[in-house]
Amino acid sequence: MKRVCVGVVALALLFVLGSTSLQAQQDDVDINVVAKNFTEEFIMGQLQKLALQAAGFSNVSVTDGLSSTALRDAMESGDGNLAMDYTGTTFGTHLGLELKPGLSPDFVYQKMAQVDLANGFVTLDRSEGHNTFAMAATANFAQNPGDFDSVNTVPDEVELPVDTMPELAALYNANDGSIPAIIDLEFAERDDGLKLLQRVYEFEISDDALTKASVGKSLQALANNEFPVGMVFATDPAIAENNFTTMADTSRAFPPFDQYAYASSELIAEAPGVATAINNMISCFPGGIGEDWSIELRNESQTVWRNLNAQVAVEDKSPEEAARSFLEDCDAVDLSS
Amino acid sequence: MRRYIAFVVLLGLLLGVLVWVTSFVTEAQGLMNPLAWEEIYDLTIEHIQMVVVAEAIAIAIGVPLGILIALPQFRALSPPVLGFAGVGQSVPSLAVIAIMSPIFALLSLNSTGYWPVVVALIIYGLMPIIRNAFAGMSNVDPALIEAGRGMGMTQGQIIRQVQIPIAISVIVAGIRTSTTLNVGAATLGVLNGAGGLGEPILSGMATSTYLVTLQGGAAAAALAVIVDRLIGGVESWLTPKGLLVAQS
Amino acid sequence: MIELENVIKVFPDGTEAVKDLSLKVPRGEICVLIGPSGCGKTTSMKMINRLIPITSGKIYVNGQDIQTFNPQDLRRNIGYAIQQVGLFPHMTVRENIEVVPKLLGWSKQERLKRARELLDMVGMDPDTYLDRHPSELSGGQQQRIGVARCLGADPPNLLMDEPFGAIDPITREKLQDEFLRIQDEIQKTIIFVTHDIDEALKMGDRIALMSEGELIQYSTPPELLANPANDFVRDFVGADRALKELRLLRVEEVMNPTPPTVDANDSFQVAREKFEREDQQTGRLRRYMLVVEGDHFRGWVDRHDLDGQPEDGHVRDVIIKSAATAGPDMSMNQAMATVLSNAIGNLAITDEQNRLLGLLTFNSIRRVMAQSYTGEEAAEPTDDDTLETEEL
Ligand SMILES: Nc1ncnc2c1ncn2[C@@H]1O[C@H](COP(=O)(O)OP(=O)(O)OP(=O)(O)O)[C@@H](O)[C@H]1O
Ligand SMILES: [Mg+2]
Numbered sequence: 021m022k023r024v025c026v027g028v029v030a031l032a033l034l035f036v037l038g039s040t041s042l043q044a045q046q047d048d049v050d051i052n053v054v055a056k057n058f059t060e061e062f063i064m065g066q067l068q069k070l071a072l073q074a075a076g077f078s079n080v081s082v083t084d085g086l087s088s089t090a091l092r093d094a095m096e097s098g099d100g101n102l103a104m105d106y107t108g109t110t111f112g113t114h115l116g117l118e119l120k121p122g123l124s125p126d127f128v129y130q131k132m133a134q135v136d137l138a139n140g141f142v143t144l145d146r147s148e149g150h151n152t153f154a155m156a157a158t159a160n161f162a163q164n165p166g167d168f169d170s171v172n173t174v175p176d177e178v179e180l181p182v183d184t185m186p187e188l189a190a191l192y193n194a195n196d197g198s199i200p201a202i203i204d205l206e207f208a209e210r211d212d213g214l215k216l217l218q219r220v221y222e223f224e225i226s227d228d229a230l231t232k233a234s235v236g237k238s239l240q241a242l243a244n245n246e247f248p249v250g251m252v253f254a255t256d257p258a259i260a261e262n263n264f265t266t267m268a269d270t271s272r273a274f275p276p277f278d279q280y281a282y283a284s285s286e287l288i289a290e291a292p293g294v295a296t297a298i299n300n301m302i303s304c305f306p307g308g309i310g311e312d313w314s315i316e317l318r319n320e321s322q323t324v325w326r327n328l329n330a331q332v333a334v335e336d337k338s339p340e341e342a343a344r345s346f347l348e349d350c351d352a353v354d355l356s357s
Numbered sequence: 358m359r360r361y362i363a364f365v366v367l368l369g370l371l372l373g374v375l376v377w378v379t380s381f382v383t384e385a386q387g388l389m390n391p392l393a394w395e396e397i398y399d400l401t402i403e404h405i406q407m408v409v410v411a412e413a414i415a416i417a418i419g420v421p422l423g424i425l426i427a428l429p430q431f432r433a434l435s436p437p438v439l440g441f442a443g444v445g446q447s448v449p450s451l452a453v454i455a456i457m458s459p460i461f462a463l464l465s466l467n468s469t470g471y472w473p474v475v476v477a478l479i480i481y482g483l484m485p486i487i488r489n490a491f492a493g494m495s496n497v498d499p500a501l502i503e504a505g506r507g508m509g510m511t512q513g514q515i516i517r518q519v520q521i522p523i524a525i526s527v528i529v530a531g532i533r534t535s536t537t538l539n540v541g542a543a544t545l546g547v548l549n550g551a552g553g554l555g556e557p558i559l560s561g562m563a564t565s566t567y568l569v570t571l572q573g574g575a576a577a578a579a580l581a582v583i584v585d586r587l588i589g590g591v592e593s594w595l596t597p598k599g600l601l602v603a604q605s
Numbered sequence: 606m607i608e609l610e611n612v613i614k615v616f617p618d619g620t621e622a623v624k625d626l627s628l629k630v631p632r633g634e635i636c637v638l639i640g641p642s643g644c645g646k647t648t649s650m651k652m653i654n655r656l657i658p659i660t661s662g663k664i665y666v667n668g669q670d671i672q673t674f675n676p677q678d679l680r681r682n683i684g685y686a687i688q689q690v691g692l693f694p695h696m697t698v699r700e701n702i703e704v705v706p707k708l709l710g711w712s713k714q715e716r717l718k719r720a721r722e723l724l725d726m727v728g729m730d731p732d733t734y735l736d737r738h739p740s741e742l743s744g745g746q747q748q749r750i751g752v753a754r755c756l757g758a759d760p761p762n763l764l765m766d767e768p769f770g771a772i773d774p775i776t777r778e779k780l781q782d783e784f785l786r787i788q789d790e791i792q793k794t795i796i797f798v799t800h801d802i803d804e805a806l807k808m809g810d811r812i813a814l815m816s817e818g819e820l821i822q823y824s825t826p827p828e829l830l831a832n833p834a835n836d837f838v839r840d841f842v843g844a845d846r847a848l849k850e851l852r853l854l855r856v857e858e859v860m861n862p863t864p865p866t867v868d869a870n871d872s873f874q875v876a877r878e879k880f881e882r883e884d885q886q887t888g889r890l891r892r893y894m895l896v897v898e899g900d901h902f903r904g905w906v907d908r909h910d911l912d913g914q915p916e917d918g919h920v921r922d923v924i925i926k927s928a929a930t931a932g933p934d935m936s937m938n939q940a941m942a943t944v945l946s947n948a949i950g951n952l953a954i955t956d957e958q959n960r961l962l963g964l965l966t967f968n969s970i971r972r973v974m975a976q977s978y979t980g981e982e983a984a985e986p987t988d989d990d991t992l993e994t995e996e997l
Contacts, residue, residue: 202550206560206563206564208560209560232556233548233549234549234559237469240458240459241468241550244468244469246468
């Protein structure tokens with residue numbers, strides 16, 4: 021399926037661009053990778069650079085530290101010609117398509133690729149890393165919710181450990197919504213944050229039980245066991261570090277925010293090898309084009325991303341070192357060449 | 358009089374903004390909706406609670422401490438105390454709040470929400486109070502203290518009947534500075550989960566709903582202006598008439 | 606009564622501020638402490654109310670060792686006026702005066718009564734000034750309140766550190782005069798510090814002249830002027846000792862209390878007869894005579910003006926208005942100044958109601974001064990003084 025899709029893209033390219041210098045020397049190609057301003061994006065910038073270098077491209081520069089809109093602007097203006105972003109971001113924010121609960125990762129990806137092609141971009145492969153908000157519980161709470169003062173009843177449908185949204189929702193509903201939770205301000209307020217989860221899973225958190233704070237503070241409070249429930253970002257290494265249990269979004273309330281790459285059509289036309297190199301790199305992460313969605317696959321992919329992020333956030337490696345050691349363990353990319 | 362006009366104009370402007378956004382703007386650009394009056398009210402109460410509790414404690418500590426270190430017996434303590442309080446003040450308010458939370462965690466106290474923020478505000482607000490109480494007390498003309506002593510006043514009587522009445526406006530001015538600063542600093546409390554008017558300011562920013570930021574900002578600024586004016590009133594009310602005449 | 610016995614003060618830094626001071630101030634007298642700046646005046650005074658602890662020696666107030674009192678009690682019973690007035694700016698005049706009475710637990714009525722009384726005493730209208738604040742008073746008024754405050758609880762002993770310092774000479778003289786008048790009534794035992802020898806001579810019953818912590822001379826003002834103990838005292842008192850002595854004399858003591866007069870209602874004939882009678886008694890030709898009307902002083906008459914006047918006229922038709930008069934309390938140096946500045950030879954002495962009390966002539970002034978320089982006892986004024994001079 022993957023290969024089919026690449027084929028489609030390549031065909032489309034030939035159709036759009038005709039036969040311009042398809043066989044250009046890889047040395048002549050200027051590739052400017054752009055990336056955003058957080059750990060995962062820093063690493064993604066380096067992953068792309070290393071993958072391209074492994075494929076023989078030598079004129080690769082990385083510009084990172086951009087805001088989400090700045091990255092898109094750079095791609096549109098041509099200052100950048102290769103980037104990694106999140107499917108939901110491009111779909112909803114940049115293309116203005118409607119993100120609603122229940123959308124499948126592949127649908128979002130395919131739709132977005134199709135629209136962006138007309139914008140002059142070739143959409144490359146994706147992972148299943150789904151980096152978005154997620155509710156999480158401390159290990160204690162996930163294992164033994166009944167031990168908490170705020171929990172009087174653990175309903176039958178909750179199968180310990182508590183690790184899905186419907187289970188968490190059932191716990192809240194059985195206990196007057198009074199289980200303390202700490203969440204980030206943005207997640208608290210935006211309509212597609214906590215409110216969306218509450219709509220989809222039909223539960224209430226009482227005002228008194230809900231504390232809003234900065235992202236860092238919420239994580240810290242959760243790590244200190246001051247709150248049993250809180251919000252995390254799905255690929256944050258702190259989850260593994262603190263042994264949090266994330267609640268699986270079984271109804272896909274949150275649209276997919278899977279890591280994927282895209283390039284300007286000119287770049288791909290000039291050097292189709294770019295697409296191959298990047299897709300090979302992305303294939304190091306579980307999930308991909310055409311894969312059917314499953315909680316297991318998503319968890320697996322998220323764990324890979326989390327561990328990668330942890331190398332920078334926890335082990336203090338540089339993004340480049342992290343990217344290099346990750347790719348060294350991946351057969352699809354051969355760094356030695 | 359001119360200051361009164363400035364106060365009315367400023368407050369009018371801030372409240373005008375607040376009323377406009379809250380009662381007349383129905384749909385804001387951004388990811389959230391403008392706050393309703395009840396929400397602003399609740400947040401304001403939360404905000405006031407933080408500041409009032411912090412200030413009450415800061416006053417209870419700072420005023421006696423400032424007075425104490427101005428006494429001849431304890432004068433030697435004034436450089437370290439003022440130095441310590443000075444450091445508390447020179448650290449940005451955000452940092453004081455940020456530092457408090459791990460300290461609470463280290464002491465195995467709840468590091469989230471109200472108390473770490475209140476303690477940070479106390480520390481942040483202590484300096485102007487101590488400094489002014491100290492300055493007010495030590496700037497009382499030594500001749501007056503000597504006169505009191507010579508007439509047979511005890512040290513306590515001199516402090517209560519001579520020094521404090523003369524220093525009171527300076528002492529209250531310190532409280533005023535401290536409170537106004539803390540009305541501002543308390544907007545950062547939300548980062549530690551303490552709520553208050555910082556909540557709309559920051560969530561507005563996080564969700565690009567700048568009208569909500571404007572609501573929180575206008576409410577916090579109006580609160581600061583009102584508090585400043587109120588304590589200013591207390592200041593002139595407490596200032597002995599004889600000193601008011603001397604000033605004018 | 607205040608008594609110091611071999612009092613020594615050595616400050617912790619080694620400054621010997623007071624060296625073996627012994628001094629006795631009898632009840633009801635003013636003892637002026639004077640000496641160059643830094644000689645230990647303030648220190649000596651503050652040891653009396655224990656603002657400064659004594660290093661050694663004894664101090665007795667009303668016969669009791671001050672160490673036997675609790676310092677606060679001691680101070681509440683000794684009036685204290687500090688060098689810088691030191692009125693409490695946040696208190697009204699009334700509250701300032703009531704400080705010590707309040708400390709002593711007087712009732713509100715007693716305190717108010719006392720405050721009014723004291724304001725009256727220092728010449729300020731209670732209704733106008735009781736509720737004013739110090740900042741609403743002139744410098745002189747503040748000094749008055751300072752004095753009233755130290756009299757608040759009517760203590761028998763007062764310590765006053767330059768109570769009239771830093772004020773213009775005219776107001777200062779006035780305050781001094783008023784204070785002497787008050788002291789006449791209240792008869793306090795007072796230690797009064799000053800820098801100013803003129804003030805010392807005027808105010809002191811006794812003067813204690815200090816230098817570098819030591820008492821150099823302790824005597825009455827005339828004694829100090831007449832018999833300076835050493836060159837330091839002589840220098841300190843100044844070369845114009847004689848002029849200063851004039852200050853110590855009051856007009857009353859020098860004037861002729863029964864000068865000859867004519868009445869304004871006398872006819873010219875009667876007046877001429879009075880002149881002639883005077884001439885016969887004194888053997889000299891008198892040109893001017895005082896004119897009275899009953900008890901009241903009206904002016905002068907020149908005997909030449911009586912000549913050639915119609916017989917039915919009266920003295921009042923030719924009366925010459927007086928250029929200046931003086932009161933009996935005026936010091937002689939002021940009287941002399943008045944005489945000189947008005948270019949007159951004789952000065953009529955009157956009371957506040959303009960009643961004639963006596964006559965001071967230029968000659969009598971001259972004689973008193975001569976005696977000061979030679980140090981001889983002043984002779985009693987004689988009638989002789991009142992005659993003479995061709996000018997008024
Ligand atoms: N607390 C102190 N410690 C050390 N020395 C002091 C202290 N107080 C006063 N002195 C010194 O004692 C001496 C006498 O001081 P005092 O104040 O009694 O002088 P004074 O005669 O009142 O002077 P002035 O006329 O200027 O008021 C001075 O040399 C002064 O410097
Ligand atoms: Mg002195």
